[in-house]
Amino acid sequence: MSRRWIVIDPGFEHQDSHHMVVNNQIVSACSDDNVVIVSGKNLEHSTVDLNAEIIPFFDINLYPVNYHNLPNAEYIEIRDNFSQKLLSLFNLIELNQNDCLIIHTAFSYLYEAIARVLLKLNATSYSVFISTMFSPGRVVEFGECTTASIREFMRHKFAFSLFDKLKNEQGVNFFIDSPTQMYVDAYQMIWPNGEVRLHPSVCGGGIEVNKPSGNKVLAYLGGPKWDKGIEFTVDAICEIGNSCPDTEFVFHYNDEFPGSDVYQPLINKLENSGTPNVSIIRGNLKKAQYEALLASASCYLMLYDPEGYGHKTSGVLWDVLRHAQGKRVIVSANTWHEKELTLIGATFGSVEYGNSQQLATTLRESTFEPLSPRLYHSSYLQTLLGDFGEHIKQRISCQQEDANTNPDHKLKKILVVRTHYGHFTKLSGPGGFVEYLPENGYEATEVLVPLGHQDAKFANDGKRWEVFEKFSKILKSYQVNSFDIESEILKNFNQYDVIHFVDGEHAGLLVAMAKMKGLLNNGPKIVATFHQPDDVMKELVSEPSFLSAFDTIHLMSPCQKEAFLRLGVPEEKLVVVPHGVSAEHYKPSIAFDLAGPAKSEVETIQRQLKGKKVCLTVGNWLRDYDMFLEVARAFREREDVYFVALSRGLELELSNEDKNILLFNEGVEDRTLHWFYRRAELMFLPLKGGAANNAVLEAIAANTLIVTSDLKSSRFYTKNNGLFYSESSEVLSILSNLDGINNDIRIGRHRLSWKAIAKNMIDKLYERY
Amino acid sequence: MPNLFEFTANSHVTSMDVLEAQALQVKDNKRLLVVGTYDREVYCGDDFNWAGEKLEIFSEANVDKDIYISVRIDFLDENTVLGRLNNSDNRFHFEKFDYFSFNQAQFIVLKSLSPCNTYAEINLEAQPENGGANRSLSLPISRILLAPIHSKFDLSVLRFALLTGTVDTTCDVYPYPNNSDKIADYFNGFVKELVNES
Numbered sequence: 028m029s030r031r032w033i034v035i036d037p038g039f040e041h042q043d044s045h046h047m048v049v050n051n052q053i054v055s056a057c058s059d060d061n062v063v064i065v066s067g068k069n070l071e072h073s074t075v076d077l078n079a080e081i082i083p084f085f086d087i088n089l090y091p092v093n094y095h096n097l098p099n100a101e102y103i104e105i106r107d108n109f110s111q112k113l114l115s116l117f118n119l120i121e122l123n124q125n126d127c128l129i130i131h132t133a134f135s136y137l138y139e140a141i142a143r144v145l146l147k148l149n150a151t152s153y154s155v156f157i158s159t160m161f162s163p164g165r166v167v168e169f170g171e172c173t174t175a176s177i178r179e180f181m182r183h184k185f186a187f188s189l190f191d192k193l194k195n196e197q198g199v200n201f202f203i204d205s206p207t208q209m210y211v212d213a214y215q216m217i218w219p220n221g222e223v224r225l226h227p228s229v230c231g232g233g234i235e236v237n238k239p240s241g242n243k244v245l246a247y248l249g250g251p252k253w254d255k256g257i258e259f260t261v262d263a264i265c266e267i268g269n270s271c272p273d274t275e276f277v278f279h280y281n282d283e284f285p286g287s288d289v290y291q292p293l294i295n296k297l298e299n300s301g302t303p304n305v306s307i308i309r310g311n312l313k314k315a316q317y318e319a320l321l322a323s324a325s326c327y328l329m330l331y332d333p334e335g336y337g338h339k340t341s342g343v344l345w346d347v348l349r350h351a352q353g354k355r356v357i358v359s360a361n362t363w364h365e366k367e368l369t370l371i372g373a374t375f376g377s378v379e380y381g382n383s384q385q386l387a388t389t390l391r392e393s394t395f396e397p398l399s400p401r402l403y404h405s406s407y408l409q410t411l412l413g414d415f416g417e418h419i420k421q422r423i424s425c426q427q428e429d430a431n432t433n434p435d436h437k438l439k440k441i442l443v444v445r446t447h448y449g450h451f452t453k454l455s456g457p458g459g460f461v462e463y464l465p466e467n468g469y470e471a472t473e474v475l476v477p478l479g480h481q482d483a484k485f486a487n488d489g490k491r492w493e494v495f496e497k498f499s500k501i502l503k504s505y506q507v508n509s510f511d512i513e514s515e516i517l518k519n520f521n522q523y524d525v526i527h528f529v530d531g532e533h534a535g536l537l538v539a540m541a542k543m544k545g546l547l548n549n550g551p552k553i554v555a556t557f558h559q560p561d562d563v564m565k566e567l568v569s570e571p572s573f574l575s576a577f578d579t580i581h582l583m584s585p586c587q588k589e590a591f592l593r594l595g596v597p598e599e600k601l602v603v604v605p606h607g608v609s610a611e612h613y614k615p616s617i618a619f620d621l622a623g624p625a626k627s628e629v630e631t632i633q634r635q636l637k638g639k640k641v642c643l644t645v646g647n648w649l650r651d652y653d654m655f656l657e658v659a660r661a662f663r664e665r666e667d668v669y670f671v672a673l674s675r676g677l678e679l680e681l682s683n684e685d686k687n688i689l690l691f692n693e694g695v696e697d698r699t700l701h702w703f704y705r706r707a708e709l710m711f712l713p714l715k716g717g718a719a720n721n722a723v724l725e726a727i728a729a730n731t732l733i734v735t736s737d738l739k740s741s742r743f744y745t746k747n748n749g750l751f752y753s754e755s756s757e758v759l760s761i762l763s764n765l766d767g768i769n770n771d772i773r774i775g776r777h778r779l780s781w782k783a784i785a786k787n788m789i790d791k792l793y794e795r796y
Numbered sequence: 797m798p799n800l801f802e803f804t805a806n807s808h809v810t811s812m813d814v815l816e817a818q819a820l821q822v823k824d825n826k827r828l829l830v831v832g833t834y835d836r837e838v839y840c841g842d843d844f845n846w847a848g849e850k851l852e853i854f855s856e857a858n859v860d861k862d863i864y865i866s867v868r869i870d871f872l873d874e875n876t877v878l879g880r881l882n883n884s885d886n887r888f889h890f891e892k893f894d895y896f897s898f899n900q901a902q903f904i905v906l907k908s909l910s911p912c913n914t915y916a917e918i919n920l921e922a923q924p925e926n927g928g929a930n931r932s933l934s935l936p937i938s939r940i941l942l943a944p945i946h947s948k949f950d951l952s953v954l955r956f957a958l959l960t961g962t963v964d965t966t967c968d969v970y971p972y973p974n975n976s977d978k979i980a981d982y983f984n985g986f987v988k989e990l991v992n993e994s
Binding site: 483484485486487490493494497498500501510511514517518519520521522537540541543544545546548569570572573 | 950952953956962963964965974975976977979980981983984986987988990991
């Protein structure tokens with residue numbers, strides 16, 4: 028049954044607008060369905076070539092100049108006027124379950140009006156997609172909140188609380204998305220009961236790759252506005268004078284833009300400047316002209332005023348990004364442009380707003396790197412520059428599929444026992460699969476056991492050390508702290524279908540012995556996971572007979588098998604399911620509540636990196652830092668790349684000549700590490716050994732190319748999709764061609780997400796007999 | 797018929813110590829109260845409670861249950877045990893069900909011939925203690941286990957339950973263990989077997 032898409036778009040009043048692009052993409056994507064666009068009354072719809080039913084309807088001005096912070100009386104008036112119009116609209120259009128309302132380019136008063144009206148209707152279970160294209164009065168940058176207007180924030184919060192009421196009481200499905208991570212995180216705070224996602228920026232086209240000859244700087248594009256830095260740009264070009272003789276500056280001056288006359292003196296100044304090769308393009312550009320202009324540039328300036336554009340998006344950046352692969356971009360500091368480019372891990376130039384001299388130097392010296400093709404493989408940029416209509420369609424059908432695949436049925440019960448390691452968070456560690464067990468039919472009880480021997484309850488304390496001494500004769504790494512939960516299991520095992528010891532090195536021995544003694548007959552399936560590599564495992568197990576008591580032994584990597592076979596475990600009990608990685612590592616930014624703020628740390632490091640490429644090395648355990656130093660030192664002459672070593676407490680003997688090496692050994696925030704994967708050109712991971720490696724998993728999730736030692740485990744996790752070396756000459760050869768490395772990881776990155784791994788574990792560990 | 801609530805609400809306890817001991821039993825076990833034993837004591841590496849002339853068992857689980865009692869026979873012979881238990885004053889009669897030993901301690905397992913429900917009174921022949929507290933002593937009870945009548949135990953599971961007090965939640969045990977010492981003993985013993993230690 029086809030769906031009806033109803034676009035509530037009072038701002039759609041003429042063809043040459045953002046609204047036209049939005050509606051075009053919706054209509055194209057939903058061509059098999061019915062599309063209804065409820066527009067402003069002034070739209071001459073006979074001239075609009077869209078395959079949709081267009082209803083010119085709204086006859087009130089809903090977009091006052093001070094929309095972002097209306098005085099209360101105006102707010103109420105405009106909200107109520109809009110409510111009245113909407114009520115009469117829904118007298119004409121009766122909503123049903125197959126409808127999806129699309130609301131975009133809206134403000135707090137419009138959201139509130141829509142919510143109030145929908146609450147009055149009797150319709151249920153329809154869908155609402157909201158594109159939140161403006162800041163809700165608060166933004167979040169790398170986990171740090173900045174509130175520009177608490178009143179506007181509270182207005183949004185109230186309106187969205189009404190949406191929540193609609194969701195809970197009338198079963199309305201809401202999809203709230205934003206075109207920049209800064210807003211995604213902010214709206215997520217307002218809309219905590221659903222996932223806010225990134226949506227395409229609604230620019231008018233896909234990614235264009237072109238290599239113009241010569242050095243052409245597109246200095247200004249779009250309607251003339253003070254806060255778009257028109258004056259600074261003109262001053263800066265004048266300042267450059269003859270210092271960049273080979274550079275052509277192109278300045279778009281749209282003199283058809285309302286109120287453009289006021290900028291004419293600036294244009295006169297530009298025309299009379301001593302800077303050669305300045306071209307001024309006038310008038311409203313047609314789509315083709317606009318695209319050709321973007322394609323022709325080799326460098327783009329966006330010198331916006333951070334006062335107005337600190338947290339405000341700009342379509343120009345998105346259009347530039349479509350064309351800027353392999354080209355240079357310069358923005359003014361502290362603008363949204365700078366923040367967005369930082370977030371996506373771009374290399375770019377940044378200048379202080381108003382500092383013409385700094386801009387001239389930056390342009391002349393161009394020490395920062397062009398935008399790497401690597402960026403364009405990121406899911407963030409691909410989503411941002413994707414198709415808005417397709418995004419909405421996919422978003423809504425995904426929800427339906429989820430609903431269809433989750434029929435109510437009786438849950439099986441699983442007890443998950445794992446070690447509580449202080450350094451593991453929700454973002455790391457082996458327990459990430461647990462949250463996905465319920466959606467796969469398992470009711471999970473999770474018990475965390477602290478590492479050590481002191482917490483188990485014995486009346487006679489000597490028993491603790493007797494257990495320690497005796498059990499160590501079988502498994503050296505057994506932790507007596509798990510004795511209590513294992514004793515409890517002997518009483519309660521029949522409540523469970525599966526009992527899983529996630530750290531078999533530390534727990535599960537008592538239960539295994541109980542099974543050997545016949546105390547758990549007809550009981551649940553007992554699974555134990557072992558993490559240690561081959562040689563370590565052989566050291567840990569002194570008396571292996573207990574291993575056979577586990578129904579399944581879960582290994583992280585095929586390279587562990589050998590040790591267990593030699594310990595006498597039948598091969599059919601050994602099952603390899605890879606370690607997983609948190610969903611957060613796939614996201615462009617870690618969720619607000621899952622990590623501390625890192626705005627200033629990221630900004631400081633970004634400045635320190637000076638727009639150069641990064642080869643990133645993470646961690647300490649089993650890393651080969653001799654190899655790291657040998658390789659980094661071989662690249663001393665390369666001025667375009669830093670070798671970054673990132674590990675708390677890591678000591679490297681660096682000399683003054685090691686200027687291309689940056690060592691971060693005091694620990695960084697999780698967010699900063701997460702960002703580093705996106706900022707790095709590649710991850711260089713020299714290893715001495717290992718089974719599963721978090722750094723490899725995180726790099727795969729971030730789509731970061733991996734250059735690493737040729738180990739079985741690394742090949743297993745990357746599905747041979749890294750660049751592997753056996754000796755240093757090979758890695759030197761790989762890295763010397765940094766620009767030419769094919770950095771498209773061609774594996775399904777999400778196969779290692781905990782969501783996918785949890786399903787895999789259930790199939791192979793819990794339900795396979 | 798007496799029940800656990802009425803007993804705890806109305807009975808006249810003889811001392812604060814007894815009251816505390818009964819309170820602790822109910823706190824640990826929640827569903828079972830056994831009255832008529834003395835404090836736990838240790839002999840030859842294992843512990844037990846001397847019973848007096850009458851055992852009363854109050855259970856909150858309103859289902860028919862078999863009563864299993866494990867009694868030490870390494871210092872009181874089996875015939876004496878049976879004679880003191882299966883006497884003419886007793887409604888409940890017990891059969892020999894199993895024997896086992898742990899370290900130096902030896903046990904007989906006795907199972908009731910008829911089930912009990914929420915209350916059982918077991919009269920025992922006792923003899924006065926020679927010296928000491930001059931208690932009236934009948935059986936050195938290692939553990940009492942109440943199991944729903946259709947429960948099926950492997951012997952290894954039953955012995956483990958009686959030895960350590962560890963049993964699945966459909967059953968009740970007295971005394972109810974609130975530490976893991978006995979389990980530790982059991983598995984430390986098993987480790988010795990596995991690594992061939994004498």
